[in-house]
Amino acid sequence: MRSALFALALIAAPAWAASDFAYTRKVGAGEAVIDSRPLADCSRASLPGARCLPAEDFLGTSRQLPSARDILWLLGTAGLDGSESVLVVGQDETARDFVAGLLYLAGQKSVRILSEPLRTQGHGAGAARGVVRSTVWTAPMRDRLWVLGADILRNKPALIDARQAKPKSSASGAVVVADDAYQAIARFTQLRAGRGLAVRVDPDGLALAAGSAQ
Structure with a gap:
């Protein structure tokens, strides 16, 4: 994106x-x-x-x-x-x-x-769903919850590996990372909606190379 x-x-x-x-x-x-x-x-x-x-x-x-x-x-x-x-x-x-x-x-x-x-x-x-748009999306995206791999390299936030069943980090603002957007966003949901953790997500699948996820 x-x-x-x-x-x-x-x-x-x-x-x-x-x-x-x-x-x-x-x-x-x-x-x-x-x-x-x-x-x-x-x-x-x-x-x-x-x-x-x-x-x-x-x-x-x-x-x-x-x-x-x-x-x-x-x-x-x-x-x-x-x-x-x-x-x-x-x-x-x-x-x-x-x-x-x-x-x-x-x-x-x-x-x-x-x-x-x-x-x-x-x-x-x-x-x-239709083949053409029937409604115009007007809600603002929750931009603060999306994080780029380049930003992770620069700012080094706490990372949570989506592949781990029990993440070690519960720090506010920690970033969920995975090999692809599918796994990363699904795990983001499980942690934020299911466990109430104020996590964010990197959907690009690049952040695993940025450092050790928790």
Whole structure:
């Protein structure tokens, strides 16, 4: 993604409300449901009113992200403008957490993640996103949570290796790193939404070479 959208916070990550990014065991009223499963599964059956937004729609062949402009355009094809409170569901936990984290980083007002198994029996098909944008994304991205590999080399923040089940560092502003954006953003979600750690993320897959992750 373009470097202008990966501003490194020079101070600790800003305060954030736990309620705007969290796991839940219930489907809430009035939430826009985002189904992160493969399109074939979502199109077969999903929760009422669900929008199909598979993780693979955001990833290149090496699991790299497209440009910020393309991400926001893609979200617009799903009818999202960022002002919605969304509930992300899915079967594969990593795919679900990746989509949830990307929505949160993009500026989605509120993102909750259904931790319970998705039950679609008796429900209708989810809605596939359009081929053209139906809504313009207007929410500001959470730029302070994105960190570039070059900024890590220069500023040397604490790093958290996404491959480790129990990270050693819990420092505010620590940066989650991985080999690719898919693993990094999914782990960012698990730590920030699941454990309440004020972590940031390097989605470029370059930071593992910057130093020893914790």
